[in-house]
Amino acid sequence: MSTNLEIEFKNMLDENEYHELLNYFSIHEEQIWTQKNVYFDTLSHDLKRQQAALRVRVKNNTYELTLKTKAEVGLLETNQMITKADYKTFKHDHQLVKGPVYDALVELGIHVDELRVMTDLTTKRAEVPYENGLLVLDKSFYGEVIDFELEYEVKDYHEGLKIFNHLLNKHNIPTRPAENKIKRATAAAKK
Numbered sequence: 677m678s679t680n681l682e683i684e685f686k687n688m689l690d691e692n693e694y695h696e697l698l699n700y701f702s703i704h705e706e707q708i709w710t711q712k713n714v715y716f717d718t719l720s721h722d723l724k725r726q727q728a729a730l731r732v733r734v735k736n737n738t739y740e741l742t743l744k745t746k747a748e749v750g751l752l753e754t755n756q757m758i759t760k761a762d763y764k765t766f767k768h769d770h771q772l773v774k775g776p777v778y779d780a781l782v783e784l785g786i787h788v789d790e791l792r793v794m795t796d797l798t799t800k801r802a803e804v805p806y807e808n809g810l811l812v813l814d815k816s817f818y819g820e821v822i823d824f825e826l827e828y829e830v831k832d833y834h835e836g837l838k839i840f841n842h843l844l845n846k847h848n849i850p851t852r853p854a855e856n857k858i859k860r861a862t863a864a865a866k867k
Contacts, residue, residue, distance in 0.1 A: 679776070683750035684829045685840040686854035693849050694824035697813055700847070703802045711735035712798045714767065715858045718790040726784055729858050730777075730791065732763055739763045743777045745784070749833050754780045767793055795861040807839045808832075816857060819864035825854050 689697070697703075712734045717723045723730055727746045732739055739762065743754045754777050758766075762773040772778050772788050781788050797818035804811050812827040828843070830836030844851060855863075 679752065679754050681747055681750050682744070682753050682829065683831065683833050683836060684827050685836060686828075687826045687840075687844060687849065688852040688854045689824040689826055689849065691824055693847065694813060694815065694826075697826065697847065698802065701802075701804050701806075701811070701813075703804065703813065708800050708802045709735065710798060710800050712796060713857060713861075714796040715794045715861065716766075716791045717794045718787065719792060722786050722790075723784075728784065729856065730781070731858070732758070732766070734763070741772075741775075741777045743780050745780070766791075795858070795865045797857055797861040799857075806843075809836055809839065811843075816860075818861040819867065821860070821864045823860065827854075 714732045714734070716730045716732070729744045731742050731744075733742065737760070739758045739760055741756045741758050744751045745754075746752075756775045756777045758773055758775075766772050770789050770791060772781070772791065778788060781791075795818065797816050799817075800815040802813045806828070809828055809830040812825075812829065814825045814827065816823050816825065826849075828836060828840045830839070843849075
């Protein structure tokens with residue numbers, strides 16, 4: 677379990693920009709892995725109304741439960757590793773294992789037994805260290821949609837913003853705001 681502040685910058689890419697960045701950073705197919713995010717909320721969208729999100733990330737047979745809540749700068753993430761059995765019980769029987777995420781949800785006033793799967797998406801991800809941060813290239817699949825996204829995770833907002841904008845300019849990538857993955861996947865599921 678860990679709680680950390682997530683400060684990241686995001687930009688949507690087109691397919692050519694995505695492949696150009698993979699090439700520029702010498703990222704090869706064997707450095708790209710697949711993960712699945714399964715998003716939960718109540719049927720009345722109690723988490724969304726609080727600008728929070730809950731997901732289980734499935735990667736390499738591991739299951740990480742993450743609650744993201746709004747912070748003064750960035751997002752506060754509460755992470756907790758769970759078992760495959762915990763995940764299945766949560767997904768199918770609506771019973772969440774006790775722990776820091778459960779406690780944080782209760783503190784938000786969320787009725788944990790009312791949480792349901794809202795949507796999911798699969799991402800092919802590559803990460804490279806870049807200028808005191810972490811650069812992430814994502815190719816995501818949800819519904820009939822495939823999209824491409826650049827993320828830059830940093831510790832310092834102002835320095836990170838400057839570096840991120842310089843990177844976009846250097847590669848002639850226009851600024852294209854990126855909604856959170858849960859919003860994009862939910863919107864696609866409604867179509």
